[in-house]
Structures are given as C-alpha cells and as structure tokens.
Amino acid sequence: MTPSDLDAIRGWVTARGLAGASETELVEGFCQRCRAAGLELSRGAVLIDTLHPVYEGRIFRWREDGTEQQPMLEYGRTGEGGEQAENWQRSVHFHLLDTGGDEFCCHLGRETFDFFTYDTMRGDGVVGVAAFVHRFAQEGSFGDMDCVYSSWTTHHPEGFGEAQMATLRQLLPSLALAVKCRSLARVAATLVEVYLGRDAGKRVLSGRIARGVAERMTTVLWFSDLRGYTTITDTAAPEEIIPLLNDYSAAAIEAIHGHGGDVLKLMGDGVLAIFRAEDHSHAVGCALKAVADLKAAKIALNQRRQAEGRPVTSIYLGLHIGEVLFGNIGSEERLDFTVVGPAVNEVSRIASMCRSVDRAVVISSAFAEAAEPAERDRMVSLGRFALRGVGRAQELFTLDPER
CATH class of the missing domain: 3.30.450.40 (GAF domain)
Known part of the structure; x- marks a missing residue:
C-alpha cells in the first residue's frame, strides 16, 4: 500500500x-x-x-x-x-x-x-x-x-x-x-x-435548550398512577419496590409509545404523557387505544406476578385535552423539558378522582368532546365534580366496561 x-x-x-x-x-x-x-x-x-x-x-x-x-x-x-x-x-x-x-x-x-x-x-x-x-x-x-x-x-x-x-x-x-x-x-x-422522552429529546438535540423557550400547544394529556402504592411500599419487602415500579411503568410506557404518545415524566409511581396530532380527535383515539393495550398488559402482568408470589396492583389514569406550554423550565444550572399550565394540574386532579368514583379511567369533558362519535358512545357520565385547584366544576366520564 x-x-x-x-x-x-x-x-x-x-x-x-x-x-x-x-x-x-x-x-x-x-x-x-x-x-x-x-x-x-x-x-x-x-x-x-x-x-x-x-x-x-x-x-x-x-x-x-x-x-x-x-x-x-x-x-x-x-x-x-x-x-x-x-x-x-x-x-x-x-x-x-x-x-x-x-x-x-x-x-x-x-x-x-x-x-x-x-x-x-x-x-x-x-x-x-x-x-x-x-x-x-x-x-x-x-x-x-x-x-x-x-x-x-x-x-x-x-x-x-x-x-x-x-x-x-x-x-x-x-x-x-x-x-x-x-x-x-x-x-x-x-x-x-x-x-427526557422521545419528542423532548429530539427537541433538545436540535438546539432547543434556551431557558424559558416554550411552545404553546393543545395536546392530549395522560396521567396514570398505581393504586395502593403507599400501602404496598409499607408492607412489601424493600427489594420488591423497584421491580414493581419497573414492571408497571414498562406496561404504561409501552402502551403509550405503541400509539405515538410521548412520556415526559416518571414521578415515583406516576406517569405523565402527551399525545400530539394536528387532528385532536386522532390524538384522542391514540390515547384510547393505549388505554386498551395497557389494560391487556396489566392483566397479563398481574397473572405473572401472582404466579411468582409477588405483590400486584392496578393502574388508574386521567385523560384530558388542553393548552399547555411545552419547553425548558428551571434555573440556569438545571432545566427540565416538560409541559406546564393549568391543564397539567387538571389532568392530575382528574386522575385522583379514580379513587373517589372507583373507576380505572376518568375522562374530562374536553377529552370526551374531542373524541370521534363512535368513541364518544363508549363513554358514560360520572356526574359533575369540583376538582381541587380547578376553578369550575365539570362533568367527568369513564369508559363503559361493557363496550
């Protein structure tokens, strides 16, 4: 050579x-x-x-x-x-x-x-x-x-x-x-x-890292949590806690990602995600498909964990659609790329209502209104509720278990 x-x-x-x-x-x-x-x-x-x-x-x-x-x-x-x-x-x-x-x-x-x-x-x-x-x-x-x-x-x-x-x-x-x-x-x-999540990660790598830079948008919001998590942590062996969080978080994340959603935050046992689409009804449909996948995954997961003699739980979640700010929030030394705004607080309050009404899924009226007619027909009213920290009472819905 x-x-x-x-x-x-x-x-x-x-x-x-x-x-x-x-x-x-x-x-x-x-x-x-x-x-x-x-x-x-x-x-x-x-x-x-x-x-x-x-x-x-x-x-x-x-x-x-x-x-x-x-x-x-x-x-x-x-x-x-x-x-x-x-x-x-x-x-x-x-x-x-x-x-x-x-x-x-x-x-x-x-x-x-x-x-x-x-x-x-x-x-x-x-x-x-x-x-x-x-x-x-x-x-x-x-x-x-x-x-x-x-x-x-x-x-x-x-x-x-x-x-x-x-x-x-x-x-x-x-x-x-x-x-x-x-x-x-x-x-x-x-x-x-x-x-950071798939979409947020791409935005950061593309240079969207300036503090305070945020995009105003309307998006579907998903907030899910584990039922009885505090009781489980108090009674289960310490070495069981992380595997339990991993198993149920993986089920939720795979369902969200499988239908185009983006997970923004893991907060202990909570998951905050968004579904974005120019057609809001399409984003609503994707979120509902993710709910169905999560339900099937949870059943299989609980069967496996019960067979292994490990603690099991269920996942409850709130679904909402609203305007948020999506971008960099924090200090010069520590930034978080996430969504903020009243709608984020609202979806958290909606999810917390699952325990009060004994339902796995609670849906806002805005989310229900954005759904396609066939999907809207699957929803049943739970009544009107005043949500803590939210200025107005609103009608909430859940999915008809028979449909």
Missing part, C-alpha cells in the same frame, strides 16, 4: 466521520478501500461499549465472502455472568486488556490459541488474525466507553506480516476516532430519549 493510498483511506474515513456516517458504513467502506489498495482483509469487526439501559455495547461486522450476517449486533452485560461473560473472558480483546497490550497478531496455521471463535475461523479457512485496542484518555472516556476494539482476518497464506500490521497501525486510529464520534452521538440521542 502506497503513502497516497494511506492518505486516501484516512481522508475518506475523516470525511465520512465528519458527515455523520453510521458505524456500519465506516467499517464496510474502510475494509473495501483497504482491499482495493492491496491489504487482503477477509473480515473486520469493530466493537465499542456504550451507555444504554439494556446493552453494554455494539459490534459492527464486515465479511468479504458475501456470507449473510447482521452488520450490527448489540451485546448485553458481560459482567453479569453466563455464556456471554464466558465468551468475553475467552476473547483476545479481554486478553489484551488483562495484559495491558495494544495489539495481537497470529498465524492460525502455525500457532494455536484458545481464544473464542479462533477454532471456528480456522475451520473457515482464515489464516491470519490481528486484534487491536485503541484506548481513550480518562478525559476522553464516557462511562464504560473507554476504548475501541477491533479485529481483522485474512486468507493470505502468510497471514499478516509486519508490513500489513504497520499499515493497520497507521489507518486504524482514524477509524477508531470516527467510530467513537458516531457512537457518542448515538449515546447522546439514547440518553436524552430515555431521560
């Missing part, structure tokens, strides 16, 4: 990295350009840890022979035991971390190593294997994202010689940096979505 080839590959990686190319595109393009310039790569894999509630990291793969495979895989926690942890501890990258090394190279036809997948690769005709760890300085680390791992194979009879290893040493730092940049952008998107 000539110096101009090296410059061309590094330039391509830099340009695509700055353009925000995906990790799979970066790895595939890198491998193809290396082969075109004379470095006979047969496989490539780049791994990087991440910050995610479920996954520990991602691996991006490429093969020259056209064998079908997923170009990107997410792997779980390797520190929690099991087969995945055992495979990691048998990997060449774990060996490099354990010994403090930065690279490894071997010829599978002449040397025997007990690293994970090496026997399989030998059977597939792989001859040379090279592995690298590109570490970040502490200031450049992001949680467990403290390095980029990569491994490369060749079918060349001589494997990877010193010239090929020198080429990889010169090229891989650029690829590692581009992968890190793209992965950091992915982490930022994941974190703001997980902690």
Whole structure:
C-alpha cells in the first residue's frame, strides 16, 4: 500500500466521520478501500461499549465472502455472568486488556490459541488474525466507553506480516476516532430519549435548550398512577419496590409509545404523557387505544406476578385535552423539558378522582368532546365534580366496561 493510498483511506474515513456516517458504513467502506489498495482483509469487526439501559455495547461486522450476517449486533452485560461473560473472558480483546497490550497478531496455521471463535475461523479457512485496542484518555472516556476494539482476518497464506500490521497501525486510529464520534452521538440521542422522552429529546438535540423557550400547544394529556402504592411500599419487602415500579411503568410506557404518545415524566409511581396530532380527535383515539393495550398488559402482568408470589396492583389514569406550554423550565444550572399550565394540574386532579368514583379511567369533558362519535358512545357520565385547584366544576366520564 502506497503513502497516497494511506492518505486516501484516512481522508475518506475523516470525511465520512465528519458527515455523520453510521458505524456500519465506516467499517464496510474502510475494509473495501483497504482491499482495493492491496491489504487482503477477509473480515473486520469493530466493537465499542456504550451507555444504554439494556446493552453494554455494539459490534459492527464486515465479511468479504458475501456470507449473510447482521452488520450490527448489540451485546448485553458481560459482567453479569453466563455464556456471554464466558465468551468475553475467552476473547483476545479481554486478553489484551488483562495484559495491558495494544495489539495481537497470529498465524492460525502455525500457532494455536484458545481464544473464542479462533477454532471456528480456522475451520473457515482464515489464516491470519490481528486484534487491536485503541484506548481513550480518562478525559476522553464516557462511562464504560473507554476504548475501541477491533479485529481483522485474512486468507493470505502468510497471514499478516509486519508490513500489513504497520499499515493497520497507521489507518486504524482514524477509524477508531470516527467510530467513537458516531457512537457518542448515538449515546447522546439514547440518553436524552430515555431521560427526557422521545419528542423532548429530539427537541433538545436540535438546539432547543434556551431557558424559558416554550411552545404553546393543545395536546392530549395522560396521567396514570398505581393504586395502593403507599400501602404496598409499607408492607412489601424493600427489594420488591423497584421491580414493581419497573414492571408497571414498562406496561404504561409501552402502551403509550405503541400509539405515538410521548412520556415526559416518571414521578415515583406516576406517569405523565402527551399525545400530539394536528387532528385532536386522532390524538384522542391514540390515547384510547393505549388505554386498551395497557389494560391487556396489566392483566397479563398481574397473572405473572401472582404466579411468582409477588405483590400486584392496578393502574388508574386521567385523560384530558388542553393548552399547555411545552419547553425548558428551571434555573440556569438545571432545566427540565416538560409541559406546564393549568391543564397539567387538571389532568392530575382528574386522575385522583379514580379513587373517589372507583373507576380505572376518568375522562374530562374536553377529552370526551374531542373524541370521534363512535368513541364518544363508549363513554358514560360520572356526574359533575369540583376538582381541587380547578376553578369550575365539570362533568367527568369513564369508559363503559361493557363496550
């Protein structure tokens, strides 16, 4: 590979990295350009840890022979035991971390190593294997994202010689940096979505972070809570509380997200969400479909938890539609991207009425009026009520259990 080839590959990686190319595109393009310039790569894999509630990291793969495979895989926690942890501890990258090394190279036809997948690769005709760890300085680390791992194979009879290893040493730092940049952008998107909500997260990442900037809008509001939560926390074992919150919150969030809603806040056992649409009746319909999904999910969840001998509860919720301010509220040091306004207070008061009228769902008159006729026919009046902190009494509704 000539110096101009090296410059061309590094330039391509830099340009695509700055353009925000995906990790799979970066790895595939890198491998193809290396082969075109004379470095006979047969496989490539780049791994990087991440910050995610479920996954520990991602691996991006490429093969020259056209064998079908997923170009990107997410792997779980390797520190929690099991087969995945055992495979990691048998990997060449774990060996490099354990010994403090930065690279490894071997010829599978002449040397025997007990690293994970090496026997399989030998059977597939792989001859040379090279592995690298590109570490970040502490200031450049992001949680467990403290390095980029990569491994490369060749079918060349001589494997990877010193010239090929020198080429990889010169090229891989650029690829590692581009992968890190793209992965950091992915982490930022994941974190703001997980902690702020999907729509709020997108708004923050798009630059809507100025304090006091808010949008006035009319939206469907959902406020749900757990029935008897205080009693459960007083009587259940402490280690049962978090799993209980996770189970019932997950049921509510999945139902909301499944029909286009956006969860804005988790307040202990409470969930505040919105459903937005230019056609308000459509947003109302989405919220009602989420209610139906939540009811089915709650039944299945209670059956499972009862079979496990764990405490169960039910979810009650209020539905309303009204004008809110959606944006950044707080101090210069701590902002919250949420909705505020009288309608938010009102939906909370409506939800609290579920206990008084012994219904799982209580609906405001504004919500009922915005519903399509077929959906409105499913609602029955509960009477007029004065809500605490709300200036006027209003008629409240619930869903007819027989319809």
